[in-house]
Amino acid sequence: MDRDALDARAHIPIVEMPKVVPIVDHRTVRPDRSARPIDLPTTATPVAGRLDTLGRGLHDLRISVTDRCNFRCTYCMPKEVFDRNHSFLPHRDLLTFEEIERVARTFVSLGVEKIRLTGGEPLLRKDLEVLVEKLAAIERPGDAHERIDLTLTTNGSLLRKKAAALKRAGLRRVTVSLDALDDAAFRAMNDVDFPVAAVLDGIDAAAEAGLGPVKVNMVVKRGTNDDQILPMVERFRHTGHILRLIEFMDVGTTNGWRLDDVVASGEVIRRIHARYPLDPLDANYPGEVAERWRFRDGGGEIGVISSVTHAFCGSCTRARLSPEGSLYTCLFAGRGHDLRALLRSAATDADVELAVSTIWGRRADRYSELRSAPHATATPRVEMSYIGG
Numbered sequence: 001m002d003r004d005a006l007d008a009r010a011h012i013p014i015v016e017m018p019k020v021v022p023i024v025d026h027r028t029v030r031p032d033r034s035a036r037p038i039d040l041p042t043t044a045t046p047v048a049g050r051l052d053t054l055g056r057g058l059h060d061l062r063i064s065v066t067d068r069c070n071f072r073c074t075y076c077m078p079k080e081v082f083d084r085n086h087s088f089l090p091h092r093d094l095l096t097f098e099e100i101e102r103v104a105r106t107f108v109s110l111g112v113e114k115i116r117l118t119g120g121e122p123l124l125r126k127d128l129e130v131l132v133e134k135l136a137a138i139e140r141p142g143d144a145h146e147r148i149d150l151t152l153t154t155n156g157s158l159l160r161k162k163a164a165a166l167k168r169a170g171l172r173r174v175t176v177s178l179d180a181l182d183d184a185a186f187r188a189m190n191d192v193d194f195p196v197a198a199v200l201d202g203i204d205a206a207a208e209a210g211l212g213p214v215k216v217n218m219v220v221k222r223g224t225n226d227d228q229i230l231p232m233v234e235r236f237r238h239t240g241h242i243l244r245l246i247e248f249m250d251v252g253t254t255n256g257w258r259l260d261d262v263v264a265s266g267e268v269i270r271r272i273h274a275r276y277p278l279d280p281l282d283a284n285y286p287g288e289v290a291e292r293w294r295f296r297d298g299g300g301e302i303g304v305i306s307s308v309t310h311a312f313c314g315s316c317t318r319a320r321l322s323p324e325g326s327l328y329t330c331l332f333a334g335r336g337h338d339l340r341a342l343l344r345s346a347a348t349d350a351d352v353e354l355a356v357s358t359i360w361g362r363r364a365d366r367y368s369e370l371r372s373a374p375h376a377t378a379t380p381r382v383e384m385s386y387i388g389g
């Protein structure tokens with residue numbers, strides 16, 4: 001593939017992006033997790049398949065089961081913010097497994113087909129496989145008795161211990177976050193001196209348990225780990241695992257994001273293509289976030305996620321549930337909607353459905369498309385470690 005075709009396929013922006021994107025650095029500010037109370041409309045009925053104001057359906061739900069993590073990745077939970085004095089959510093504030101199952105059933109009845117468990121580090125939530133079993137049993141509406149696609153994103157540190165039980169409980173696949181192959185670089189990035197070998201072993205354990213193909217998510221930050229792109233590619237070629245390289249995003253307010261830190265997906269693809277020629281692949285389904293490429297020599301496939309240089313808000317069908325039951329309709333939203341209060345009130349399942357359907361029907365989020373608009377303003381937003389990526 002020639003350079004022009006490669007650039008066009010990889011969505012390399014033709015116009016230079018502005019170098020200044022408004023962002024608040026709240027490293028010393030405690031997060032505002034207050035959620036909006038939900039006012040139920042009195043006359044409406046819930047609408048399965050309802051579209052939001054931009055015509056997007058509700059197909060995916062990400063459920064964060066804990067705000068805790070055993071890593072302190074510098075771009076996600078930097079130590080200077082998430083230190084000994086940081087107050088994580090007390091257990092009583094977390095949704096119970098029964099409450100999560102009830103919310104999940106509501107979303108599935110409204111059209112959700114995929115549920116991803118996230119955190120924090122979801123495997124830190126005690127007995128997570130019990131929740132997995134409850135969710136895996138949920139059937140989609142219709143006579144086909146189809147089950148939902150249930151997956152999980154993890155840092156991999158506990159996978160060796162948990163993979164087999166998760167598979168038995170009904171989990172289908174896992175995605176493992178791994179930002180470097182070099183042990184010293186990885187230990188520096190996770191900032192708790194965790195060895196890369198243990199994560200690689202966790203990936204093996206997931207594959208052995210049948211949780212494949214394992215996707216390996218690498219957030220690429222210029223000057224920090226972009227020298228790890230080729231070693232990561234080499235490590236995961238011919239393994240059946242799918243490496244996905246993600247542009248460093250301005251999620252949350254604590255990671256000190258600057259546009260200069262972003263390595264555009266186009267550049268990532270060019271660097272890999274120069275060593276291991278690539279050809280583009282079609283998306284697996286409409287709205288797939290990752291752009292897929294295959295190694296011309298049969299070494300498997302990789303993906304790039306161009307969250308900054310090629311916003312995909314137009315096909316964003318994801319809702320997010322926080323550990324204590326706030327519903328967010330965008331990864332960059334400042335506040336969620338307080339579903340927990342509804343769940344712990346006398347509300348019926350129909351009330352919960354109506355609430356979700358109404359919130360979705362009013363949704364107009366498209367932060368990534370607006371990020372670099374001329375008059376974009378900095379807004380408070382939820383932390384990735386709390387809501388999942």
Ligand code: SF4
Nearest residue numbers: 313316330331367368
């Ligand atoms: S910025 Fe918000 S609306 Fe756009 S793709 Fe991300 S989560 Fe979806």
